[in-house]
Every structure is written in C-alpha cells, then in structure tokens.
Amino acid sequence: MCVKKALRMLEDEDESGAHSESLKGPAMSATSISSAERLSAVEELTTLPLRGENPYIRDWKESGGRVFGYTCSYVPEEILYAEGQPSRILPIRLGAQGTTTTDDADIHMHKFLCSYCRCVMQLALTGEYDFLDGVVLTNGCEHMRRTFEIWRDQVEPPFVTMLSVPHRRDGDNHFQWYRDEITKLTDEIGKKYGYLPSKESLRSAVRTYNRYRELMLELYGLRSIEHPKLTGSEAMKITQAGYCMPKEAFNERLATAIQELNERPGITDARARLMVGGSYIDDPWFIDIIESTGAVVVTDVLCTGRKYIEGMVDETLEPVEAIARRYFQRDPSCPRMVDGYPERIAFTKRLAQEAKVDGVVFERITFCDSHTVENLMESEDVEELGIPTLNLEREYLGGDKGRLKTRVQAFLEKIGK
Amino acid sequence: MIFAGVDVGSMSAEAVLLNDNKMIASSIIVVKPNPVDSATTVMDTVLQEAKVRLEDIAFCVSTGYGRERIPFAQHNISEISCHGKGARWANPGVRTIIDVGGQDCKAIRVDEAGDLKDFVMNDKCAAGTGRFLEGIAKTFGVHVSELGRMALEGVDSVPISSICTVFTQFDVMVHLGEGRTMQDVALGVADTLATRVNRLVGKVGLEDEVCITGGVAKNTAVVKALERVIGREVCDLGIDPQIVGALGAALLAKERYAKSSPEEDAA
Structure with a gap:
C-alpha cells in the first residue's frame, strides 16, 4: 500500500474502524508460552527472560508483528502500538541489563558518555538487538543524541528515527512542535510499512495503556502500605516485564499478580523504608544492594518507575492530541525540561510523605546531565521536610557493590535504623 | 568483660580489644587477599598480646570493606560509624x-x-x-x-x-x-x-x-x-590513628552487647 492510499484510508475511515484486515494482529498463542503458565504470575513476571529470549517478544515476531525499541519516556508508545491495531508494532523499552562490558561501544563513544547509553549501544553493536524492526530515540539528553547517531550510522537498523522533544513546555509553539514530531513519526512509519493508525486503533491503544497505568498504580499501592507486599527489587522486575510484553498480555498477568501479592503476608521486618530517585534504572542490582542492608524500597520517583505511569491519557479528546498532551505536558516532567521543577519536587515530597519513608536515596549515573544538579536540589528540598537523604553516584553496569553498600549502611546507621 | 573490633580495610587490617572501657590490645597488619584470613590473623595477634582466648570475647563487631564475611563477628557496622565512635572516645x-x-x-x-x-x-x-x-x-x-x-x-x-x-x-x-x-x-x-x-x-x-x-x-x-x-x-587523638576504626567497632560491640542483654548490663 502506498502512503497516499494509506493516508486516504485514514481520512476516509469512520469512527467504527473498518480496518478488518489489520484487525488480525499477532494474537498471543497459548501454546508457545505454556511453560510460563506453569509459574505463578508473580514468578513469571519477575523471571521473564530478557530481550531476544523473551517468549512474548518471540511470539510477537513469529506471528508477524514488528518490534520497536525506544529508550525515553517521551516516546508516545500508544502511537506505535496503535499502528494497524490490534497492534503490529510492539514498543519495548530498551534496557541493557546484565551487560558486563562496553568494549565495542567505547570505540564509538567517549568514556564521558553515560554508561547506560554505552551499555545499550554495546548490545546493539554486538547484535543483541538485531531482532528489532525499528528504533525510536529522543534528544532526551546529549548522551541519548549520541546514541541515536551511532545506532543510525553503525548498526543501521531497518528503521531508526529521533523524536525531537522541546526543552520547554510553556506556550503553544512548544506543544505544536512535539505534536508535529508525532505526525512526522507516524508518517515515517506509514511510508515504511504502508499503513497509518486509525482513530479507533488509537483509542483502543489508549484504553490499554491507561489500564496498564491503573494496574501499575495499584502495584505501587501494595508497596507503600505499612507492611509492603513486595520488595523494591520485585517491583522493578515486574516493571521490566511490562516494558517487554504486549500491554494487553501484561495487564492480564499483572492483575493476577496483584491478586497473588494481596494474599501474601506483608513485610514486617523492614529495617527502614526508603524511596529511590534519580537517573535511569532498569536493572535491579542497585535496588538489591539497598535492600541487602535490610531496608525496603517502598516507592520511587524514577522515569522507569513511578514517573513512567503517572498521568492518564484523556479518553474524551481526539486521541493523537490527548496522547501528545499526556506525554509532553505531564507532571512530574523529566529534569531535562527547563521548566517543571516545582511540580517535580512537589511530587517527590508527596510520594515520600504518602509512603512514610525514613529516607530518600538519590542516585545518578556518572556524567548524567539531567540528574546531577536536580538530585542536589531535590535532596535539599526533601530534607526540609525532615526526611534525610543520601546522594550516590553509580555506573549503569552492576558491580561496585562494596562502595555503594557501605554508604547505604552508614546512611541507615546515621538515621538510627 | 572483653569486647573486640576488627577492621578489614583495603590495604591494612586492624583489631582492638577492650576490657570494659580500657583498650588492652591492638594490632595492625598488611591485608591478605582474603578478608577472612586478614581478620583471623590480626585477631590472633591481639588475643596473644592480651593473653585472652576468642571464647572470652563477649561481643565482636567487624567493619571495613571485608566486614560481612568475618566468621567470629556477631555484627557488622560500616567503617563510617566506627571511625566516628572511635575518634570521639579517644578525644571527647x-x-x-x-x-x-x-x-x-x-x-x-x-x-x-x-x-x-x-x-x-x-x-x-x-x-x-x-x-x-x-x-x-x-x-x-x-x-x-x-x-x-x-x-x-x-x-x-x-x-x-x-x-x-x-x-x-x-x-x-x-x-x-x-x-x-x-x-x-x-x-x-x-x-x-x-x-x-x-x-x-x-x-x-x-x-x-x-x-x-x-x-x-x-x-x-x-x-x-x-x-x-x-x-x-x-x-x-593520643592513639595510633590507624586503629580508630577497629576501636570504634569494639566500642560499638560493647554498646550492642548492652542493648541485646540488658539484664546482664544491669548486673
């Protein structure tokens, strides 16, 4: 199908969504993940294999679906997921869990670039992400821009694009810029694959993602109660599973997992209740170090955690407009935004108080532009509430356990825990 | 009552024995590759110096980067708290x-x-x-x-x-x-x-x-x-600055012991 025809179809299409052809999305076959079904939902979600080994991703590919990778929470996933709904494109958030070296990435990237970016690039360069049909990156930070360029030039994936997100959100022009970027993304995908999302498919994607956010908030609710039903490490693993599964399937498993967790006894012997904030984390090793001291991470203000699920897409508005608003104008924003600090710190304070935390651990990946200053500002402001904070610097790669654990342990000793 | 602190650092290991509030022995060694070996060796040295046996120690706290693997320590505390405690004891x-x-x-x-x-x-x-x-x-x-x-x-x-x-x-x-x-x-x-x-x-x-x-x-x-x-x-401080961590660990061992067995403390 040529783009013009596709565009015409989009225009012609009525609200009932007459795309009968595209409705045959890659249905999840029960047989291929039968091994996973023997596990409880919590077990399955906390042990889901990564990347190419992930059965949901494999099934999606085998039944003809495309898989797109993205890194930044400003990539409007519903737009990708809605392409030819039920979806032909599965957006997955690119992690680099378990990476042990950045040797290949370091040929192209300076050591002064964020180690998360270098780890992701390492996987891309060594073929771990060859199963991806497309990659959508953003100008979230300078490190991410370099990641885009090197991915484009050295890996040469079938589809790669960068969504340019303005650094301010005030005024109509900035919003229009972001809105135009979405149109550009949709057009590029339309040109490449010959179809565009219908309004109905967008609405359906919005409903799925809103349901996902509701369920995830429910999961967070089980952490911040007096006797948390799950550890921070488990929560992060479940979140990770959500990044790499079709949201419909994930929602179903998560609903079951929530039931299972509700039946568990809560954690009554936590040495301290902590909150984590700062740079990108998707690998539980860092949370494991904190929790190895006996503390429990009961909530977070991470863009890979609580901030990612904050804010619903308004289902009453025109879907693209509503999606653009939710992604671009949501609060708390990313600290890469010039504006929005008052809302970010208010959010951090609110969560810290709601979850009755004994302390907040702010971490930043070495050379992280966005969080180096932000963490110090938030840290000072949180301490005004009488909540002590600890500032840590880390690399994305696991390791350095002793150094970090000593600091966390001393922090707990300092706050009398 | 004897309390012990052992500090296994990255370059040296130290041990201190306290008899109630008096330091009765201390030792410093260059670390061995294995923290347990370092801890055992330095502890043996202080035990010999003070002429006491390991069984005589009421409570032992380990600290330093090797703190988690010391078999004869009942508890581990970060070196940060230990240095603070030790220095404050040496000079109030x-x-x-x-x-x-x-x-x-x-x-x-x-x-x-x-x-x-x-x-x-x-x-x-x-x-x-x-x-x-x-x-x-x-x-x-x-x-x-x-x-x-x-x-x-x-x-x-x-x-x-x-x-x-x-x-x-x-x-x-x-x-x-x-x-x-x-x-x-x-x-x-x-x-x-x-x-x-x-x-x-x-x-x-x-x-x-x-x-x-x-x-x-x-x-x-x-x-x-x-x-x-x-x-x-x-x-x-009036003491060897290198043993302050181990000294702090011994002092915290004493505090810890008092907290865990209040009746003996009262006696």
Whole structure:
C-alpha cells in the first residue's frame, strides 16, 4: 500500500474502524508460552527472560508483528502500538541489563558518555538487538543524541528515527512542535510499512495503556502500605516485564499478580523504608544492594518507575492530541525540561510523605546531565521536610557493590535504623 | 568483660580489644587477599598480646570493606560509624573526623555520644587516598612512610594538576624530569591530597574539634597541608590513628552487647 492510499484510508475511515484486515494482529498463542503458565504470575513476571529470549517478544515476531525499541519516556508508545491495531508494532523499552562490558561501544563513544547509553549501544553493536524492526530515540539528553547517531550510522537498523522533544513546555509553539514530531513519526512509519493508525486503533491503544497505568498504580499501592507486599527489587522486575510484553498480555498477568501479592503476608521486618530517585534504572542490582542492608524500597520517583505511569491519557479528546498532551505536558516532567521543577519536587515530597519513608536515596549515573544538579536540589528540598537523604553516584553496569553498600549502611546507621 | 573490633580495610587490617572501657590490645597488619584470613590473623595477634582466648570475647563487631564475611563477628557496622565512635572516645571534644584510608576518604560528623550525624565519601576514585600516596612513593622508589618526612623537606611545592592517581604518577615523572626535587614534588602531592579531602570537609561542614584518622594521618606533611587548607589545627587523638576504626567497632560491640542483654548490663 502506498502512503497516499494509506493516508486516504485514514481520512476516509469512520469512527467504527473498518480496518478488518489489520484487525488480525499477532494474537498471543497459548501454546508457545505454556511453560510460563506453569509459574505463578508473580514468578513469571519477575523471571521473564530478557530481550531476544523473551517468549512474548518471540511470539510477537513469529506471528508477524514488528518490534520497536525506544529508550525515553517521551516516546508516545500508544502511537506505535496503535499502528494497524490490534497492534503490529510492539514498543519495548530498551534496557541493557546484565551487560558486563562496553568494549565495542567505547570505540564509538567517549568514556564521558553515560554508561547506560554505552551499555545499550554495546548490545546493539554486538547484535543483541538485531531482532528489532525499528528504533525510536529522543534528544532526551546529549548522551541519548549520541546514541541515536551511532545506532543510525553503525548498526543501521531497518528503521531508526529521533523524536525531537522541546526543552520547554510553556506556550503553544512548544506543544505544536512535539505534536508535529508525532505526525512526522507516524508518517515515517506509514511510508515504511504502508499503513497509518486509525482513530479507533488509537483509542483502543489508549484504553490499554491507561489500564496498564491503573494496574501499575495499584502495584505501587501494595508497596507503600505499612507492611509492603513486595520488595523494591520485585517491583522493578515486574516493571521490566511490562516494558517487554504486549500491554494487553501484561495487564492480564499483572492483575493476577496483584491478586497473588494481596494474599501474601506483608513485610514486617523492614529495617527502614526508603524511596529511590534519580537517573535511569532498569536493572535491579542497585535496588538489591539497598535492600541487602535490610531496608525496603517502598516507592520511587524514577522515569522507569513511578514517573513512567503517572498521568492518564484523556479518553474524551481526539486521541493523537490527548496522547501528545499526556506525554509532553505531564507532571512530574523529566529534569531535562527547563521548566517543571516545582511540580517535580512537589511530587517527590508527596510520594515520600504518602509512603512514610525514613529516607530518600538519590542516585545518578556518572556524567548524567539531567540528574546531577536536580538530585542536589531535590535532596535539599526533601530534607526540609525532615526526611534525610543520601546522594550516590553509580555506573549503569552492576558491580561496585562494596562502595555503594557501605554508604547505604552508614546512611541507615546515621538515621538510627 | 572483653569486647573486640576488627577492621578489614583495603590495604591494612586492624583489631582492638577492650576490657570494659580500657583498650588492652591492638594490632595492625598488611591485608591478605582474603578478608577472612586478614581478620583471623590480626585477631590472633591481639588475643596473644592480651593473653585472652576468642571464647572470652563477649561481643565482636567487624567493619571495613571485608566486614560481612568475618566468621567470629556477631555484627557488622560500616567503617563510617566506627571511625566516628572511635575518634570521639579517644578525644571527647572531637565532632568532625577526616578519615583518609587506603582506598577512600571520608569526612564524618558525630554528636556528643559519637553517633553518626552526617558523612561524605569520595566517589569512585583513589586520588586523595593511601593508594594514591603508595603510587607516588613507588615512583620515588621509597616506602610510603617516608613520603611525609620527604615532603617536610620540600621548599617550593610543585602544583600537581591531575586528578587521577594513574595520571598523577605520569605528572610526577614529568616534574622530576624537569629537574624538580623529590622533596618539592612530595610537598605538592601532600597539598593536592589535602585540597581534595578539603572538598569533602566543605560538604559535611566543620564543627568543634577536628581529627584525622586512617593510615594517611601518619603522614605529617599531609596533616600540615590539611591544617593549612581547612584553616584550623587538627587535634591529637593520643592513639595510633590507624586503629580508630577497629576501636570504634569494639566500642560499638560493647554498646550492642548492652542493648541485646540488658539484664546482664544491669548486673
């Protein structure tokens, strides 16, 4: 199908969504993940294999679906997921869990670039992400821009694009810029694959993602109660599973997992209740170090955690407009935004108080532009509430356990825990 | 009643025995690759010195990077709390402690009981630590303990700009190649180290008496340089600054013991 025809179809299409052809999305076959079904939902979600080994991703590919990778929470996933709904494109958030070296990435990237970016690039360069049909990156930070360029030039994936997100959100022009970027993304995908999302498919994607956010908030609710039903490490693993599964399937498993967790006894012997904030984390090793001291991470203000699920897409508005608003104008924003600090710190304070935390651990990946200053500002402001904070610097790669654990342990000793 | 503290650091291990509130033995060894071996060896030494048996120890606390694997310790506490506790015991006026160890340095503030109030540690870099001084000593072909005396003979401090331990050694070679004396370079090294440590002190804030602990405190030139940059005299602890961590661990062992068995404490 040529783009013009596709565009015409989009225009012609009525609200009932007459795309009968595209409705045959890659249905999840029960047989291929039968091994996973023997596990409880919590077990399955906390042990889901990564990347190419992930059965949901494999099934999606085998039944003809495309898989797109993205890194930044400003990539409007519903737009990708809605392409030819039920979806032909599965957006997955690119992690680099378990990476042990950045040797290949370091040929192209300076050591002064964020180690998360270098780890992701390492996987891309060594073929771990060859199963991806497309990659959508953003100008979230300078490190991410370099990641885009090197991915484009050295890996040469079938589809790669960068969504340019303005650094301010005030005024109509900035919003229009972001809105135009979405149109550009949709057009590029339309040109490449010959179809565009219908309004109905967008609405359906919005409903799925809103349901996902509701369920995830429910999961967070089980952490911040007096006797948390799950550890921070488990929560992060479940979140990770959500990044790499079709949201419909994930929602179903998560609903079951929530039931299972509700039946568990809560954690009554936590040495301290902590909150984590700062740079990108998707690998539980860092949370494991904190929790190895006996503390429990009961909530977070991470863009890979609580901030990612904050804010619903308004289902009453025109879907693209509503999606653009939710992604671009949501609060708390990313600290890469010039504006929005008052809302970010208010959010951090609110969560810290709601979850009755004994302390907040702010971490930043070495050379992280966005969080180096932000963490110090938030840290000072949180301490005004009488909540002590600890500032840590880390690399994305696991390791350095002793150094970090000593600091966390001393922090707990300092706050009398 | 006997309490023990054992501090297994990155370069040396120390043990201290307390009999109630009196220090009865202490020892320092160079670490072995295995923290358990280091702990066992240094503990054996103090036991022999004090002529007591391991079974006589009521409670033992381990600290230092090897703290988690010490089989004869009932509890482990971070070296940060231990240094604070130990220094405050040695000199009751102390509220700020600068600890320069083998692999990291920290600025610590404690309250009147010696309990941790705040701390700052250097980030993943050995510059400004004992390891840094060892590297320089190696370049000079002398033992690290001679570096302080050498620096005191320096007349004109050589500015050392590099922030990295490895690159500083290159830097030092260049200065020597240009004809600067080892004494002047050693003085420059002491000044650099003091400047780096001062950043931590600045972050944690100075309060009342300040002391320096850890092996590097034995380098008089570094101590003098630090006094210069922080603009204040550093107080004397009256004990070997290298055993302060182990001493703090022993004191915390005593506190811990009292808390866990209040009836015996009362008796």
